[in-house]
Amino acid sequence: MDKAQNPAPKAALSDYLAAERTLLAWIRTGLAMMGFGFVVARFGLFLQQIRTVESGRLSQSFGFSLWFGTALIAVGVLVNILAGWHHFRLVRHLDRGETTYAHPTAQAVGVAFLLALVGIAMAAYLISIRSSTRALPESHKEVSMATNGIASKQSNHTVDQTVANLQSILAAKGVTRFALVDHSGEAEKAGMNLRPTKLLIFGSPKAGTPLMQAAPTAAIDLPLKLLVWEDADGAVWISWNTPEYLGERHQIPAELLKTIAVAATLAELASV
Numbered sequence: 001m002d003k004a005q006n007p008a009p010k011a012a013l014s015d016y017l018a019a020e021r022t023l024l025a026w027i028r029t030g031l032a033m034m035g036f037g038f039v040v041a042r043f044g045l046f047l048q049q050i051r052t053v054e055s056g057r058l059s060q061s062f063g064f065s066l067w068f069g070t071a072l073i074a075v076g077v078l079v080n081i082l083a084g085w086h087h088f089r090l091v092r093h094l095d096r097g098e099t100t101y102a103h104p105t106a107q108a109v110g111v112a113f114l115l116a117l118v119g120i121a122m123a124a125y126l127i128s129i130r131s132s133t134r135a136l137p138e139s140h141k142e143v144s145m146a147t148n149g150i151a152s153k154q155s156n157h158t159v160d161q162t163v164a165n166l167q168s169i170l171a172a173k174g175v176t177r178f179a180l181v182d183h184s185g186e187a188e189k190a191g192m193n194l195r196p197t198k199l200l201i202f203g204s205p206k207a208g209t210p211l212m213q214a215a216p217t218a219a220i221d222l223p224l225k226l227l228v229w230e231d232a233d234g235a236v237w238i239s240w241n242t243p244e245y246l247g248e249r250h251q252i253p254a255e256l257l258k259t260i261a262v263a264a265t266l267a268e269l270a271s272v
Helices: 013-055 063-095 106-134 159-173 183-189 205-214 216-220 243-250 254-260 262-271
Strands: 142-145 150-155 176-182 197-203 224-230 236-241
Touching: 013 063, 063 106, 150 262, 159 176, 159 197, 159 224, 159 236, 159 262, 176 183, 183 197, 197 205, 205 216, 205 254, 216 243, 224 262, 236 243, 236 262, 243 254, 254 262
Parallel strands: none
Antiparallel strands: 142 150, 150 236, 176 197, 197 224, 224 236
8 A cells, every 4th residue: 555655766867868878978989989999990001001101012911900999989889789788777776766776887887997907908009110111121111203204123133033033024924025125234335344234125016005095105115124233232123114104194995004114023933
């Protein structure tokens, strides 16, 4: 009888609104963690591209950032699930008029510690990446000179060995070697001195003909050429005309430029 005459007091509207604000705050936390996780996961690809640009060669993938990012996304999803569950339980308590609710703080504390650990791990990771980038051998650096449309790649071999590597690669790929011009050798015959300098002329009629059909003046720069030369410090370089330069010079359609982008790949293979 007493219970029927004195029903449990209903929770105030402010209690429901406070519970809803808490839920929204946790949802924002979960979404922020998922967004940050996506950024961290993609950060590895960004580092790989930067490393490739600096070294002039395809570098290893930075897989740790993918695992960090995936873990953060998973934790963000878990935070939202737990937040929804706690909110559901709290509303049920409020509906029954209960004024006390043991709300565990482990979720908030766990998230705080997890983010701190991830921050420390990412800081250590970035320091290790920076150190490995500083330790990158100078011989692997590529210098691109966009002002005159020439790209250069340093080789780890002598001029003769680099040319031999190029010719072996061309033969393996079935690409025709049209000529090898030994500029330094001809200079020596004329009684003059010139550091080792050789020009390799190569190409494929199947690849070059469509270019000349689309832009007849492209024939002045075809077949493709790779210049292997030694600088004053004794370093050996491979130089070539960039596809962008040739495309702009002869108004070559963009879809055909990939057929003349092989020079960079050959230089990469022959230089290591």
